[in-house]
Amino acid sequence: MTQNLPGLDPALAERFAAIVGERYAVRAEADIEPYVHEPRGLFTGATTLVLRPGSVEEVSAIMKLASETRTPIVPQGGNTGLVGGQVPDRSGGQVVLSLSRLNRIREIDPVSNTVIAEAGVVLDTLHKAADEVGRLYPLSLASQGSCQIGGNLSSNAGGTGVVAYGNARELCLGVEVVLPTGEVLDDLRKLKKDNTGYDLKNLFVGAEGTLGIITAAVLKLFPKPKGREVAWVGLPSAEAALALFNIAQDLGGGALTAFELIGRTPMSFAMRHIPDARPPLTGDWQWEVLMEISSGRSAEDARTLIEDILSAGFEAEQVGDAVIAASVGQANEFWRLREMLPESQKPEGASIKHDISVPIASIPAFIEQAAVAVAGVCAEARVVCFGHMGDGNLHYNISQPVGMEAAAFLALYRDMNKAVHDVVRSMNGSISAEHGIGQLKRDELIATAPPHAIELMRRVKSAFDPAGIMNPGKTI
Numbered sequence: 061m062t063q064n065l066p067g068l069d070p071a072l073a074e075r076f077a078a079i080v081g082e083r084y085a086v087r088a089e090a091d092i093e094p095y096v097h098e099p100r101g102l103f104t105g106a107t108t109l110v111l112r113p114g115s116v117e118e119v120s121a122i123m124k125l126a127s128e129t130r131t132p133i134v135p136q137g138g139n140t141g142l143v144g145g146q147v148p149d150r151s152g153g154q155v156v157l158s159l160s161r162l163n164r165i166r167e168i169d170p171v172s173n174t175v176i177a178e179a180g181v182v183l184d185t186l187h188k189a190a191d192e193v194g195r196l197y198p199l200s201l202a203s204q205g206s207c208q209i210g211g212n213l214s215s216n217a218g219g220t221g222v223v224a225y226g227n228a229r230e231l232c233l234g235v236e237v238v239l240p241t242g243e244v245l246d247d248l249r250k251l252k253k254d255n256t257g258y259d260l261k262n263l264f265v266g267a268e269g270t271l272g273i274i275t276a277a278v279l280k281l282f283p284k285p286k287g288r289e290v291a292w293v294g295l296p297s298a299e300a301a302l303a304l305f306n307i308a309q310d311l312g313g314g315a316l317t318a319f320e321l322i323g324r325t326p327m328s329f330a331m332r333h334i335p336d337a338r339p340p341l342t343g344d345w346q347w348e349v350l351m352e353i354s355s356g357r358s359a360e361d362a363r364t365l366i367e368d369i370l371s372a373g374f375e376a377e378q379v380g381d382a383v384i385a386a387s388v389g390q391a392n393e394f395w396r397l398r399e400m401l402p403e404s405q406k407p408e409g410a411s412i413k414h415d416i417s418v419p420i421a422s423i424p425a426f427i428e429q430a431a432v433a434v435a436g437v438c439a440e441a442r443v444v445c446f447g448h449m450g451d452g453n454l455h456y457n458i459s460q461p462v463g464m465e466a467a468a469f470l471a472l473y474r475d476m477n478k479a480v481h482d483v484v485r486s487m488n489g490s491i492s493a494e495h496g497i498g499q500l501k502r503d504e505l506i507a508t509a510p511p512h513a514i515e516l517m518r519r520v521k522s523a524f525d526p527a528g529i530m531n532p533g534k535t536i
Contacts, residue, residue: 079111084112096147097139102500105149111155113162119157120238121242125242127240131153133155135159137211143492143501145214162178162179162180163208164178165177165185165186166178170195170281173195174279174280175281177279178276180210183205184205187204196285213266215495216229218453222450228266229265232279233280236248240530244275245272247260247261250278263520263524268535271524271525287355288352288362289362289391290395291384293348293382294379295347298428299424300347300379302423304378304379305420307373315365318351320446322350329404332407334396337397349449409460414455414458414491415453417451417493418484418488418490419452419488426483430479431443434480437476438476443458453494456480498535502536514536
């Protein structure tokens with residue numbers, strides 16, 4: 061049964077379906093359902109047609125027809141985005157274009173340390189392919205079992221390895237993009253040095269599908285570390301965590317591949333709600349850190365480095381307690397605990413979430429000032445703060461007070477956002493560190509970004525997409 065929605069003309073739907081074949085034109089309501097919801101349930105759209113092209117040529121043909129008929133197209137990868145950038149509106153007139161069938165790894169070049177992957181390649185699949193040739197693709201996300209490379213690039217994904225390797229933009233050397241007109245930009249070059257004109261790829265990376273559709277990319281690989289050590293550290297304050305980070309940078313340099321900060325409240329949620337979770341440390345610490353050291357030389361070198369860092373932390377009276385994982389299994393368990401923190405917040409009721417970044421040196425001050433701002437909106441709200449201290453990105457989430465109705469708490473959404481984001485802006489930070497803008501933060505971006513910046517973005521959008529058919533209503 062197809063949905064009874066206005067918007068897309070049935071004859072036009074047939075023309076689109078003919079491009080990919082009936083098998084890959086999704087029209088049954090039950091089959092469409094997974095494509096019109098995002099993971100947190102904040103946005104629900106509607107469409108009468110999902111297209112699943114299997115080649116760049118089919119994507120090009122779809123966009124040519126869309127341009128000719130001014131049909132809005134919503135690109136979608138693994139549908140793991142958290143700001144509604146991959147969800148159509150509710151009109152039924154937008155077509156979802158899923159990239160999941162473009163899932164080939166076209167080339168792995170371990171000499172050049174590059175891989176050419178299509179947009180639909182699942183991140184975990186790319187990790188395994190790189191590992192098979194002794195290489196590492198370092199982008200690491202909690203959703204890596206389902207998120208796809210095209211979505212990673214379109215949202216400029218971050219994750220836990222940014223401190224050492226950079227975000228998705230910094231891991232990308234070239235792209236293949238289908239433009240709104242159907243033209244194909246082939247910029248799949250494996251060059252680390254190229255100063256021939258504008259760097260066009262970086263317009264598409266982070267654009268959330270509003271300028272064109274990334275269909276493939278050249279990505280950087282790295283030699284696989286020969287040694288890896290993971291430690292869990294208890295600290296008395298955010299200032300102590302920052303001091304330990306500075307020690308780790310000074311002693312470890314590029315070997316510091318993760319530095320994750322976790323507050324007391326998210327740890328308590330984890331112990332209550334993560335199956336088989338055990339606290340890595342005894343005692344009740346205000347802040348805890350998951351730290352990873354990776355060595356290209358040897359396992360012994362990694363062990364020596366992490367011991368030296370922790371010893372220096374103890375000597376400086378910044379570290380209260382610490383444990384180094386005794387096995388690969390225990391290291392993986394530490395990481396499981398960190399990655400399950402968002403899930404462990406759900407049973408605690410409604411939450412208002414913030415994906416922010418500030419200069420690393422400002423993190424303790426942000427934590428202090430934001431707590432005051434939150435209390436000014438809702439005195440009993442529970443701050444659930446954790447994130448990537450090594451790159452300045454915190455997930456500053458607020459859970460409803462115990463006993464408060466969820467609806468009453470969520471009615472404070474705008475006030476709470478404003479309170480937290482005002483503190484972020486006072487420190488020249490960002491209201492979206494790694495999740496993107498999508499629908500969730502579009503109005504706030506437009507209202508608070510420098511007017512000239514918004515105008516320049518709109519000029520770029522108009523130049524690439526004068527008909528306004530590429531993921532309309534997102535970003536700007």
